[in-house]
Amino acid sequence: MKDAPFSSIRGLLQNAQTVLVLSHIRPDGDAVGSLLGLGLALQHAGKEVTMVLADGVPSNFRHLTGSNQIVRRVNGNFDLTATVDCSDIARTGNVLGERPVDLNIDHHITNQNFGKVNLVDSAAVATSAILAEVLPALGLPLNRPVAEALLTGLVSDTIGFRTSNMTPDALRIAAKLMEHGANLPELYHQALVQRSYNAVRYWGQALTRLQKKDRLIWTALTLEDRRAASYPGNDDADLNHILSTIEAVDIAVLFVEQNNGHVKVSWRAQPGYDVSQIALKFGGGGHPAASGADIPGSLETVQNQVLEATWSVLTANNGS
Amino acid sequence: MKDAPFSSIRGLLQNAQTVLVLSHIRPDGDAVGSLLGLGLALQHAGKEVTMVLADGVPSNFRHLTGSNQIVRRVNGNFDLTATVDCSDIARTGNVLGERPVDLNIDHHITNQNFGKVNLVDSAAVATSAILAEVLPALGLPLNRPVAEALLTGLVSDTIGFRTSNMTPDALRIAAKLMEHGANLPELYHQALVQRSYNAVRYWGQALTRLQKKDRLIWTALTLEDRRAASYPGNDDADLNHILSTIEAVDIAVLFVEQNNGHVKVSWRAQPGYDVSQIALKFGGGGHPAASGADIPGSLETVQNQVLEATWSVLTANNGS
Known part of the structure; x- marks a missing residue:
């Protein structure tokens, strides 16, 4: 200035x-x-x-x-x-x-x-x-x-x-x-x-299903979770923020099932990783530390594909 | 100074x-x-x-x-x-x-x-x-x-x-x-x-069971939740903090089941309420905005007693 x-x-x-x-x-x-x-x-x-x-x-x-x-x-x-x-x-x-x-x-x-x-x-x-x-x-x-x-x-x-x-x-x-x-x-x-009551209830099942492999964590918010919690949006209700606060994690991936047969995927990564290259591969984009993509397919299929690609990036970095 | x-x-x-x-x-x-x-x-x-x-x-x-x-x-x-x-x-x-x-x-x-x-x-x-x-x-x-x-x-x-x-x-x-x-x-x-992976998983079931009545919310962390998430402590893993960020809530109560047949109860309240009087009634103590008690009894019994007493305080205040 x-x-x-x-x-x-x-x-x-x-x-x-x-x-x-x-x-x-x-x-x-x-x-x-x-x-x-x-x-x-x-x-x-x-x-x-x-x-x-x-x-x-x-x-x-x-x-x-x-x-x-x-x-x-x-x-x-x-x-x-x-x-x-x-x-x-x-x-x-x-x-x-x-x-x-x-x-x-x-x-x-x-x-x-x-x-x-x-x-x-x-x-x-x-x-x-x-x-x-x-x-x-x-x-x-x-x-x-x-x-x-x-x-x-x-x-x-x-x-x-x-x-x-x-x-x-x-x-x-x-x-x-x-x-x-x-x-x-x-x-x-x-x-x-401030967060809404329904947003926090919506997180519940996803946190219960939270999984970890080495320094990668992931979970999914399903349409059923959304319905059960009466959560009005099709977003992640800021659950990404909670995932990004977990210690000893390098990459966090969150899957949000959509009612159009797609899955919204978001990645958060520590410095040293570039998750935008993974997002790009799936038709999305973003920054090295935070990216997203909207991927057609069932939750299970998308999860498998994305986790495999993400795991490759994580292990490639570990080796470098 | x-x-x-x-x-x-x-x-x-x-x-x-x-x-x-x-x-x-x-x-x-x-x-x-x-x-x-x-x-x-x-x-x-x-x-x-x-x-x-x-x-x-x-x-x-x-x-x-x-x-x-x-x-x-x-x-x-x-x-x-x-x-x-x-x-x-x-x-x-x-x-x-x-x-x-x-x-x-x-x-x-x-x-x-x-x-x-x-x-x-x-x-x-x-x-x-x-x-x-x-x-x-x-x-x-x-x-x-x-x-x-x-x-x-x-x-x-x-x-x-x-x-x-x-x-x-x-x-x-x-x-x-x-x-x-x-x-x-x-x-x-x-x-x-920073939070641990197990702490956040431990929250999951409790958030799924989160309940609301007027401007009172409550939930419980059970021994089964603790075991399922391999959470090492007997505390609330800071879930209280998440509950206190939910909008349009005056009092939040969290029950943590203990393995000695007791239930740890904590209250968080907005200004204008005094939850320490409720805690005192159950042998605990604290401040108007944040109190706790360690109460013998089953989770169900303690929940019923505490929620009844808390509801009285909430409704008494509404009327004043």
Whole structure:
């Protein structure tokens, strides 16, 4: 952020009365937090602000002040269009039409610098952390709702201050946001801790069936489990997170049976492994440490194929 | 900590060559962290230090530098005896014999001020947080092993910076400890995240049997579950923590069947309830938000009695 184009941003904001702010599809805490942080701060400064999330606000962020103002589509014209936490324009969900982006604020190293003015700091732990420093520098106050939104973004993107990119500065920014009225324990709980009763019951049978071979663990969530627990989604109810906390494991594989005859498979791996190559082989993709694929076939067939391929990667690494 | 008796402590330390440091039985991260933090800092200053935990070092803290020096019994005489994180002398596990305590450093509001010099700050989130400020003030350096121990204590006692007593200062202390070489993500993972394969399998059946009535949830871990999962302990494998993260729940009760014909019961409650009164009725005790009891009887009998009593408390509160 050494070359932060503050004067350009200040100029953009000075001349704008109507402002459109957007963040990304499948929004996480940093998408919602940085959207509300910038949007509410601009409102407080007297701007007319429209905040957009193409997929709407996830239920676990609806407690945030201003979240009820967030809309899913763009209508009208604006003096200024800003995106937050979006590495490219498509991430907004293609709601912009022909509108160009004036201001692009983000922390993704892959950011395409698609704005007229780009404020991209890949060393920042969250876009919300960038805004916590930028807003005061622009003369926009960190009032309580703004601080709550930004602290939510910071806590979410660092999974509670514990991702490997954590810095002392990120902790000091969080301290400052607390001093501006954000209640850390409450916001933390709402963003990261809460789980539904049905989600936790849904885990039960899968944990009972959890299996281990050397440093590989795996289990499956079946359609029958989903029905028995009345779990409404077709996802893994965050069971992946629990599997990734088990000690002495290098690769964890989770199978989620779908009602279209497919099986959703997800891999989580320790550093040194690349599970994206396995996912790719099965028509999926992802990162070395976290990948997924949607594979046609019965649960049993898919399990056998995937475990065999995964075992090869695990043992190849052991030998290297 | 306004009246911190720094000059008294400095005097005590100056005149001591051999130092005994102790923390409490059933040690948690702050017990181990504050013990190692003070002990290693004194060693670094040239003192001969004996560090004691009557129950030894739990496996999830054995990665900390110096943890292999910690012994379980006290032998010999010392110029100075210090306790950390102990609210009363009995908490040391009665290993002191007739030795008086010279220095008592703690953050528990219930501390009995049993030392010749007492440094008790109940506003501190952890005894480790007190030491992170006191050690430099005493001229004792925060080198890397000391910073790692203290950050472990701070992270453990705040369950990862999210207990209701969190302060901006606690975050700034953590930032300072990172700058002294403590790797927050790694220490966090080792102190709080890791779980054993058998522990997670042990949860399975209990989660499948999880039940809910209004805002009360409960389940049981049976001896059969323990055997099936080869879980070595007679505790709840931290399943209580998972139950306490379920949304729209006021009281969670967990029953753990014991092989002596008893059932260990634990309650977790939201603010506004006092589950310690229920625990007390069954011969146990605790705090309004977290209590436990060890009750003779079959799992079924104990469940029925406890759920009836708990339901009364829940409904009495609803009516108030």
